[in-house]
Amino acid sequence: MVKFLIRRFVALIGLLIAVSIVTFGLFTLGPSDPAADSCGKSCTPERIGQIKVALGLDKPLVTQYWEYMKGLVVGREMGPPGARYHCGWPCFGRSYQDNQFVWAAIKQALPYTISLALGAALIWLFFGVGLGVIAGLNKGKLIDKVSVGVASLGVSLPVPLIGLTLILLVNTDWHWLPYTSGQAPALPWDSGGLLAWFKNYLLPWFTLAAIFSASYVRLTRANMIETMGEDYIRTATAKGLPRRTVTLKHGLRAAITPIVTIFGLDLGGLLGGAVLTEYIYSLPGLGKLSAEAVNNGDLPKILALVLFAAFFVIVANIIVDILYAVVDPRVRLD
């Protein structure tokens, strides 16, 4: 297990470096010129040159990249002579758009995304796996068709449609829940408490869960049907084990292995930001930060957020591998 973790950790670092090189190259070698874009109406070559100094773009690309990576690990000095300052690690630089330290913006946004992703994940796991099991055990029956149908409907509706409709009905017309906003509690222990947090995230959770539940229903259903037809299930049933034990201990455990893989990747991806859901519900998480950064051509934020998303996906993969060993005794982490 330790060897496995060390190997994967080294791979993680290598992958992040590769992602950083590609991303850095894409943005710095692309047609966009942040200095010219910021230059305003009285733009002269001299002013563009000064802005390049202000943004640190006057140095060779390799130097820029090295300083960026160094900043991530040990911090770095930034700013022109006379206005130097230290950016502590992990230093992702400052936003071109609003001058905020990117790491501060990410730290501020992360709790919103975690709240959203974990809450939604619980819901889609509960309904997705639950309905999938029920459908799988009742193949061909009405409840099977209804479960699959409802799940398919959820995934067929785009987030903006679900989100705006729910806001219009639940918030605006029925006044059942407050509007979410930038001031929404990010975590249960924020001011406002658990109830305020719950109320603010309820609609976003269900909106996001609706999208993801369908694939879990279908996957769980298919796996359950396949697993419940296996010989060892028949043997377990023949031994006289209770149906509940056969279904949950022998059937579901085997059927859920691929679900763990999908779930890990889905959750890892979501922690990088659920762009549409965060945008529709005005949650200032990583997804909304990403959308604004892209809209504004804010390269430091884009670069940091891409690295962050890659980090989550890679870590999620490692966790999935570990969970495999827990869920499936045949898997060994050597």
Next chain:
Amino acid sequence: MNRRRPLIAAVAAGTAIVLVASCSSSKKDTGASGSNPPSTSGSSSSSGGTPSTGPAIIKGGFTQKGGTVNILVQSNFEHLDPAQNYVTNSGDVGKLIYRTLTVFDDTPGQAPVIKADLAIKSGPGDYIGIPNKDQTVWTYKIQKGLKFQNGTPITAADIKYNIERSFASDVYKDGATYMADTLVNSNNYAGPYKDPNKDLTSVQTPDPYTLVFHFTGAQPDADMMMSLFYTAPVPKALDTKQDYDFKPVSSGPYMITKYTPNKELVLGRNPNWSAATDPNRPALPDKFDITMGIAPATVSQRLIANQGTDQSALSIDNSSDIQPGDVSKLKSAQDRFVNGPGPCVFYDIFNENKLKDADVRHAFALALNRQAIITAMNGPLFGSIPTSFMASNVRGFQPANLGLKDTGDTAGAQALLQGKTFPKSITYGVSAGRPAQKAVAVQVQSDLKKLGVNVTIQSIPTDSYYKTLRTDPGPVDMAMAGWCSDWPTMASIVPPVIGPDSTGKTWSTNNFSKYFDPATAKQITDLAGSTEPPATVDQKFAALANQIQTSNWPFVPLQASLNPTLVGSKIHNVGVSSIWSLPNLNLIGVEQ
């Protein structure tokens, strides 16, 4: 202001406001956000019915102090540092926090008037500053007894210091650059950080309450130029450089009490601001609570619903408070709705280095169905058909005799093209991220098809849109551009839009048509620096600009921006500033 990048620009297509130049920000949409060339964006949907524009001011005459105004905006403010604040929405907030030498009285429905703010009116006639004979040196006296939020006195040195900061392009990349563009010897000064021992000699402070500006040429608009935020005082001892964006020291009626970027900005009263020294700011509410990160559709929905604390709310995103798709719902909110013209006008430019015949350009202009183009740019609620490339709030405005029909004049265009050689295929540039521009391009394509001209729409990355238009001869024959002036005089519009650059030998940076004629270039430059009475200059400027427009046809005006604004039912004194395209927050009040 840029995007109003400056402050003004915006527009049509998308966002817009304030001053214009490069734009980014904010207001309603048309595309620009605040600056001179505004960004041309905007959603592409057209509005449904058009509600009446309502009164010029919503529930005016309100004088009750106290209460909290809630402001809903979709994203963080770019800059609150006055050296960089040049976009309309952050500018609207900036006016609450800091004062400037002069300030515009932009009472809706009336012509904007420049007034003294930190300064004392000392000049002759309507002038606030004291000009020398050739108007190259301007002296401003400032009020005594003014204080920053920490109680320290405000002096001329604090104003000069922020002007010096605006020169530090190595530290600050945004902000208006008029001072650096016009002051004597400014090329030799790089701000207060690079060489702290160097002085900006073209701004002198002979005593703590006097500022003397030395310009390279006559500056008849100096009073208006002084209204931009580079004249807001900044105490040197509290200058945190790049971090000043997040905690600017207040010289105005409100100060920052809480600021979490991307989430919330709260302004409370500045105890050291004296109302007696500031007649321009009634400053009625006790508090402004600004929530960031709210999707435009949600802002619109909440303002229409008008529930709870949203009854005390408004938005200062030009693109947020009313979405084109929500227009029909405004009928139930007529008493909370106001609309008014802003400083932006959008036009189709003809690239004169490619379309070289003025008659051909004129014919193409005749063929355009500008009424359909207004619809393409979100509908009549967001803009009207202009009579000039200048906004009608410009001092001394005179409409040009364009002779265009709103729905196009194909027959007239065909008659003009008789016997002419003209291209049967042209390219029309659109900004890739601006759906409204694409919609306009499709309309142009349809209109010119009737003349036998095939229009190819060429998408240009939004980030490099204006940069591409500036290239010579450039890739496109036509494109949409616009201008939102930082102050409403022709000198702030005509020279950049159809004038020469500083050498006088070629077209200026934002003259996207690339119109250049040595004789008219000299006339424009001379008028911009003329010391004749303003009315005389205005008359000559308007005549020259209109003559160029109707004889040369460097562009065809398409849309004069309007700025529909919806507020909560407890908000009073709301009108649309023709300078900022937004409600002046210093004037509004709120029921408690």
